[in-house]
Amino acid sequence: MEKNTIIELKNITVEFDGEKVLDDMSLSIRDGEFVTFLGSSGCGKTTTLRLIAGFLEPDSGEVFFDGKNMRGVPPYKREVNTIFQRYALFPHYNVYENIAYGLRVRKVPEAQIKEQVTEMLRLVNLQGFEKRNVTKLSGGQQQRVAIARALVLKPKILLLDEPLAALDLKLRKDMQNELKNIQKQTGITFIFVTHDQEEALSMSDTVVVMNEGKIQQIGSPIDIYNEPENAFVADFIGESNILDGIMKSDYNACFAGRCFPCLDKGFEPGEEVDIVVRPEDVDIVKADQGMLRGTVTSVTFLGVHFEIIVDIGGFKWMIQTTDEHKEGEVVGLVIEPDAIHVMKKSKYSGQFGDYSSYSDEIDTLNVIEEEEN
Amino acid sequence: MKKRSFAQRIAGAPYILWAALFIVIPMAIVVYYAFTDANGQFSFDNIKQLADYKETFLISFEYSFIATVITLIISYPFAYLMSKKSAASQRIMMMLVMLPMWMNLLIRTYSWMNILERNGIINNFLEQFGIEPLKMIGTPGAVIFGMIYNYIPYMIIPIYNVMSKIDKSLLESAEDLGSNGLSKLRRVILPLSMPGVISGFTMVFVPSVSTFYISQKLGGGKVMLIGDAIERQMQTSYNYNLGASLSLVLMIVILISMIVVNRFAGDDDLLI
Numbered sequence: 001m002e003k004n005t006i007i008e009l010k011n012i013t014v015e016f017d018g019e020k021v022l023d024d025m026s027l028s029i030r031d032g033e034f035v036t037f038l039g040s041s042g043c044g045k046t047t048t049l050r051l052i053a054g055f056l057e058p059d060s061g062e063v064f065f066d067g068k069n070m071r072g073v074p075p076y077k078r079e080v081n082t083i084f085q086r087y088a089l090f091p092h093y094n095v096y097e098n099i100a101y102g103l104r105v106r107k108v109p110e111a112q113i114k115e116q117v118t119e120m121l122r123l124v125n126l127q128g129f130e131k132r133n134v135t136k137l138s139g140g141q142q143q144r145v146a147i148a149r150a151l152v153l154k155p156k157i158l159l160l161d162e163p164l165a166a167l168d169l170k171l172r173k174d175m176q177n178e179l180k181n182i183q184k185q186t187g188i189t190f191i192f193v194t195h196d197q198e199e200a201l202s203m204s205d206t207v208v209v210m211n212e213g214k215i216q217q218i219g220s221p222i223d224i225y226n227e228p229e230n231a232f233v234a235d236f237i238g239e240s241n242i243l244d245g246i247m248k249s250d251y252n253a254c255f256a257g258r259c260f261p262c263l264d265k266g267f268e269p270g271e272e273v274d275i276v277v278r279p280e281d282v283d284i285v286k287a288d289q290g291m292l293r294g295t296v297t298s299v300t301f302l303g304v305h306f307e308i309i310v311d312i313g314g315f316k317w318m319i320q321t322t323d324e325h326k327e328g329e330v331v332g333l334v335i336e337p338d339a340i341h342v343m344k345k346s347k348y349s350g351q352f353g354d355y356s357s358y359s360d361e362i363d364t365l366n367v368i369e370e371e372e373n
Numbered sequence: 374m375k376k377r378s379f380a381q382r383i384a385g386a387p388y389i390l391w392a393a394l395f396i397v398i399p400m401a402i403v404v405y406y407a408f409t410d411a412n413g414q415f416s417f418d419n420i421k422q423l424a425d426y427k428e429t430f431l432i433s434f435e436y437s438f439i440a441t442v443i444t445l446i447i448s449y450p451f452a453y454l455m456s457k458k459s460a461a462s463q464r465i466m467m468m469l470v471m472l473p474m475w476m477n478l479l480i481r482t483y484s485w486m487n488i489l490e491r492n493g494i495i496n497n498f499l500e501q502f503g504i505e506p507l508k509m510i511g512t513p514g515a516v517i518f519g520m521i522y523n524y525i526p527y528m529i530i531p532i533y534n535v536m537s538k539i540d541k542s543l544l545e546s547a548e549d550l551g552s553n554g555l556s557k558l559r560r561v562i563l564p565l566s567m568p569g570v571i572s573g574f575t576m577v578f579v580p581s582v583s584t585f586y587i588s589q590k591l592g593g594g595k596v597m598l599i600g601d602a603i604e605r606q607m608q609t610s611y612n613y614n615l616g617a618s619l620s621l622v623l624m625i626v627i628l629i630s631m632i633v634v635n636r637f638a639g640d641d642d643l644l645i
Contacts (some may be wrong), residue, residue, distance in 0.1 A: 077549075080549075083548055084545070088540065101560070102550035149550065153550065
């Protein structure tokens with residue numbers, strides 16, 4: 001089935017007090033997708049959401065909805081509904097009236113309102129809550145009311161602004177599954193905003209990684225993780241060792257003092273590149289059997305695995321392994337060709353991916369603690 | 374229940390003492406006077422005499438009600454606009470609202486006398502253009518105007534306070550769900566600002582209904598409100614018993630009307 005573009009952003013720029021919050025951003029979103037804007041606070045993800053909802057007009061650029069330019073169209077005329085970060089339920093209405101709000105505004109007959117609200121309550125698992133005071137509900141329940149209140153209007157797009165941020169971890173996991181199910185059941189386009197990379201990867205069809213008002217990468221969660229486009233994305237999504245390297249030729253990348261076979265091609269011979277190696281893709285072997293050799297400088301037990309910092313010629317690698325190693329131990333590392341990912345140099349090169357600051361931080365913290373003791 | 378510490382128990386003591394001395398005991402005295410005659414004998418005479426003041430009561434309530442409603446009509450949109458302005462403008466507007474309150478009520482009312490008089494500022498001004506002097510002082514209109522003028526800050530401030538605390542995301546949420554400006558006002562802003570309206574209503578209505586100074590000065594002796602009647606019994610006729618019974622009935626009627634207002638608004642958290 002061919003899916004149509006439902007939202008298109010064209011060269012959007014938004015400034016607040018002379019500062020560019022969104023910088024010439026373009027993006028299109030297909031109907032029925034679960035799209036996530038991922039980035040740290042201030043990256044422009046919420047601003048993008050507010051542009052689509054209509055609470056904000058871009059300083060330049062246009063928003064198209066189903067091919068129609070949305071400039072000057074107020075929020076109440078857009079077929080888009082929002083789940084606000086703090087839910088924004090109406091405290092003076094009970095659960096039923098909150099969900100019925102949009103239908104009442106549209107002057108839907110009472111019998112139909114009752115039918116649709118009941119159906120929504122079933123969808124979000126809140127049967128029997130009709131008469132409850134919304135301010136007395138738990139965070140998760142308020143969240144469900146907010147979802148029902150938006151979905152009852154059958155919007156073409158549902159915008160979700162960090163909707164799970166206020167929930168505790170367990171509830172957050174449950175709601176992630178539930179949201180994903182609701183999206184599948186209804187087929188509505190979900191545009192989700194979060195700073196939690198795990199949430200983004202586990203829920204979305206498409207992830208849009210943003211930083212400093214610009215899109216860093218758009219892709220499926222697997223692509224984003226395995227093929228990060230630059231050092232920022234590699235560092236932001238999961239853990240990464242990012243090294244300076246040189247592409248000697250196709251399928252041959254040189255870094256950390258030697259050359260490795262890899263799967264990347266299409267670079268100029270001798271081009272300077274960033275090399276990404278994920279901590280879980282490195283195998284630790286005996287010192288004399290490795291491609292690289294280094295000293296373990298720190299070991300942290302995290303339950304499922306150990307996080308080990310290995311110093312190789314002054315660059316500190318993070319490696320995740322299920323085997324225990326001791327601090328000071330000399331180990332060998334094996335890096336398979338498919339574990340190496342080569343990226344073009346970007347303005348983020350050299351800023352991320354070295355774990356020497358990581359162990360430094362721990363050292364400093366220890367020193368401070370000792371001083372305090 | 375949690376045990377309260379000594380400090381917690383004595384923290385309320387000053388106010389309880391104050392309330393006992395200056396609220397509860399005087400009330401008891403009012404009740405005592407209301408049900409006794411000049412010789413201190415128990416009697417219903419004062420209560421029976423109240424029938425003569427039916428008109429006065431009705432007029433007092435009518436004028437104060439009109440004044441309060443007009444005050445509300447002026448204040449509500451003003452408070453709404455004020456709550457939407459920038460922080461700096463809000464401070465300036467708030468100061469302008471409060472400014473008249475820095476002056477004593479008696480002085481303010483007295484100056485309105487000079488403005489509204491037969492030979493007052495307005496009529497002098499109109500005379501320049503050959504317009505016949507208007508009769509303003511001594512009319513119910515002047516009394517109602519005086520009430521509005523004096524008590525309007527007590528309406529604006531509570532409404533503004535409530536409105537400025539309404540979560541902005543609720544308003545965005547209303548728009549998001551399809552409300553235009555009017556529907557947002559009716560379905561969200563109005564119900565959420567009701568507590569402010571009720572306290573504003575109370576704070577304007579209660580002093581208006583019991584005022585005697587405004588009606589004396591701006592009513593020119595032609596408008597007698599219940600406050601004037603009480604003052605006359607106390608100050609001129611030295612009939613404390615009748616004065617007390619008038620006061621008692623006034624208090625009870627105010628209490629009842631406030632309960633009605635609260636019930637009408639459907640908010641049982643607030644009592645008066």
